[in-house]
Amino acid sequence: MTDEATDRSRRVRRNSLLLGAVALAIYVAFIASTVLGLRGP
Amino acid sequence: MSHHEHDAAAAHDDHDHKPYGWKRWVYATNHKDIGTMYLVFACIMFFVGGSMALVIRLELFQPGLQFVDPAIFNEMTTVHALLMIFGAVMPAWTGLANWLIPMQVGAPDMALPRLNNFSFWILPFAFMLLIGSLFVPGGGPAGGWTLYPPLVLQGGDSLPMAIFAIHMMGASSILGAINVIVTIMNMRAPGVGLLNMPLFVWTWLITAYLLIAVMPVLAGAVTMLLTDHFFGTSFFSAAGGGDPVMFQHIFWFFGHPEVYILILPAFGIVSEIIPTFSRKPLFGYESMVYASASIAFLSFIVWAHHMFTVGMPLAGQMFFMLSTMLIAIPTGVKVFNWCATMWRGSLTFETPMLFALAFLFLFTCGGFSGLMLAIAPADFQYHDTYFVVAHFHYVLVPGSIFTIMAAVYYWLPKWTGRMYDETLGKWHFWLSAIGVNVLFFPQHFLGLAGMPRRIPDYSVQFSDWNMVSSIGAFIFGFSQLLFVYVVVKAVRSGAKAPARPWEGAHGLEWELPTPAPYHSWTEPPSPALIARGAEH
Numbered sequence: 001m002t003d004e005a006t007d008r009s010r011r012v013r014r015n016s017l018l019l020g021a022v023a024l025a026i027y028v029a030f031i032a033s034t035v036l037g038l039r040g041p
Numbered sequence: 042m043s044h045h046e047h048d049a050a051a052a053h054d055d056h057d058h059k060p061y062g063w064k065r066w067v068y069a070t071n072h073k074d075i076g077t078m079y080l081v082f083a084c085i086m087f088f089v090g091g092s093m094a095l096v097i098r099l100e101l102f103q104p105g106l107q108f109v110d111p112a113i114f115n116e117m118t119t120v121h122a123l124l125m126i127f128g129a130v131m132p133a134w135t136g137l138a139n140w141l142i143p144m145q146v147g148a149p150d151m152a153l154p155r156l157n158n159f160s161f162w163i164l165p166f167a168f169m170l171l172i173g174s175l176f177v178p179g180g181g182p183a184g185g186w187t188l189y190p191p192l193v194l195q196g197g198d199s200l201p202m203a204i205f206a207i208h209m210m211g212a213s214s215i216l217g218a219i220n221v222i223v224t225i226m227n228m229r230a231p232g233v234g235l236l237n238m239p240l241f242v243w244t245w246l247i248t249a250y251l252l253i254a255v256m257p258v259l260a261g262a263v264t265m266l267l268t269d270h271f272f273g274t275s276f277f278s279a280a281g282g283g284d285p286v287m288f289q290h291i292f293w294f295f296g297h298p299e300v301y302i303l304i305l306p307a308f309g310i311v312s313e314i315i316p317t318f319s320r321k322p323l324f325g326y327e328s329m330v331y332a333s334a335s336i337a338f339l340s341f342i343v344w345a346h347h348m349f350t351v352g353m354p355l356a357g358q359m360f361f362m363l364s365t366m367l368i369a370i371p372t373g374v375k376v377f378n379w380c381a382t383m384w385r386g387s388l389t390f391e392t393p394m395l396f397a398l399a400f401l402f403l404f405t406c407g408g409f410s411g412l413m414l415a416i417a418p419a420d421f422q423y424h425d426t427y428f429v430v431a432h433f434h435y436v437l438v439p440g441s442i443f444t445i446m447a448a449v450y451y452w453l454p455k456w457t458g459r460m461y462d463e464t465l466g467k468w469h470f471w472l473s474a475i476g477v478n479v480l481f482f483p484q485h486f487l488g489l490a491g492m493p494r495r496i497p498d499y500s501v502q503f504s505d506w507n508m509v510s511s512i513g514a515f516i517f518g519f520s521q522l523l524f525v526y527v528v529v530k531a532v533r534s535g536a537k538a539p540a541r542p543w544e545g546a547h548g549l550e551w552e553l554p555t556p557a558p559y560h561s562w563t564e565p566p567s568p569a570l571i572a573r574g575a576e577h
Binding site: 008011012015016019020022024026027028030031034035037 | 152153156215218219220222223226227228253254256257258260261262264265275276282283284287291
């Protein structure tokens with residue numbers, strides 16, 4: 001693989017992992033914010 | 042075809058190395074194969090969901106209970122919506138993205154081909170689970186696609202199945218969206234700048250960001266429903282200190298951007314088709330990009346217009362009413378740009394253009410009824426009536442479904458190398474356009490007269506328009522069989538398509554040989570090709 005191709009595949013991997021992490025963080029954040037919003041019985 | 046193009050086609054054919062048999066599909070990593078699977082899957086779900094719609098309209102043909110009992114009716118309304126949104130429209134857009142985005146940005150494939158395979162193959166299992174939930178003790182999910190607690194928590198064994206199915210669909214969408222974003226951001230051929238990408242690529246890029254932002258929100262909401270039902274939590278149970286209205290806020294924070302997920306790619310398709318058949322460049326390309334981005338941004342701050350009647354401070358009502366109305370501005374920019382593109386154009390009306398024009402007119406009608414619903418005091422009257430049903434079907438059927446069909450007619454020659462039968466295509470268009478209006482326009486009258494949605498029986502004063510609406514449903518539903526016939530006929534025995542079947546078409550995909558080779562843009566397109574393709 002050329003340097004350019006390696007570089008691109010590294011960028012693809014990094015960006016996909018970042019986007020996946022953002023999605024996971026949003027999932028956790030919404031559940032956590034609802035937990036914090038509970039008033040208790 | 043020039044000698045050069047002949048050589049290019051021959052070279053591509055020699056290097057196809059296409060796998061054969063079932064392995065080609067199960068292990069597919071080619072964006073065109075995966076795109077085809079998405080489109081076929083969407084078509085199957087469209088017919089399954091459509092059959093459910095016909096059960097609904099059959100039951101509503103006249104007052105009284107004739108064919109199904111109320112429980113099954115409620116299951117039909119719920120599963121029809123879930124199938125059409127997550128099974129038909131979203132996979133159809135992903136299928137079109139798979140087919141078109143790599144060809145339009147000069148990339149050899151999607152950035153993550155194996156993830157692409159996984160994204161697709163999650164879907165059949167998700168929908169087997171969802172459809173299978175109709176047959177378990179206690180019946181299928183029947184609380185409406187919005188899954189509001191506490192009603193939805195009173196369902197039978199189908200609830201965990203439906204929730205798991207939604208999780209799987211969400212995972213598939215998120216993975217698909219990641220793939221689209223990295224393909225567009227990292228795989229564009231040198232020289233394909235962001236502001237000379239086709240509008241379909243742009244609208245899909247924005248859609249993919251929306252998907253990543255809101256699908257986890259839906260996943261979070263249904264996870265909390267699951268724990269409320271099975272693990273003793275009280276997120277949405279007032280008795281345990283939770284709040285059922287909180288679910289509605291979370292759901293619609295996902296649900297309203299979801300509406301734009303369903304419609305933004307349609308804007309992209311129409312922005313490709315109208316210039317082609319007007320033989321003019323798209324009017325206001327950059328304003329189209331900014332308008333799409335503005336719509337996406339605004340979609341995050343309007344969610345509570347779905348909830349005016351739950352009880353909200355006046356300031357909240359004012360905020361959500363006005364922010365909703367703001368969406369009319371970027372949408373208006375788009376509608377005027379499409380009209381300006383056609384102005385003094387050399388117009389012809391082939392089937393894709395007819396569907397695009399029907400979109401323009403009927404989507405605008407759906408937009409106007411949306412503005413009526415945005416007015417909080419008026420919404421108190423319209424809420425949960427057939428007016429709402431008419432509104433969102435005007436936006437989604439002539440909006441999303443018509444443009445998906447327009448896209449299939451438009452790019453089919455490039456995909457298959459065969460032309461469809463134009464006469465039959467026009468028959469399909471006119472039957473669909475007439476059917477859809479007979480089906481949904483009377484529902485405005487029913488709603489304004491006070492007919493509630495999601496009921497299997499109704500007062501006799503609603504009989505006439507319900508009968509008309511049901512007749513329209515059967516015209517529309519059965520005319521879609523013609524669509525399948527036209528596509529299958531074209532693929533099997535259509536006339537050979539030229540490399541550029543529409544002389545007004547621009548874009549890198551039209552620079553490829555016809556049919557598009559199995560592996561395209563293995564070498565990046567030359568600057569000259571990019572410049573020719575970028576004449577929007």
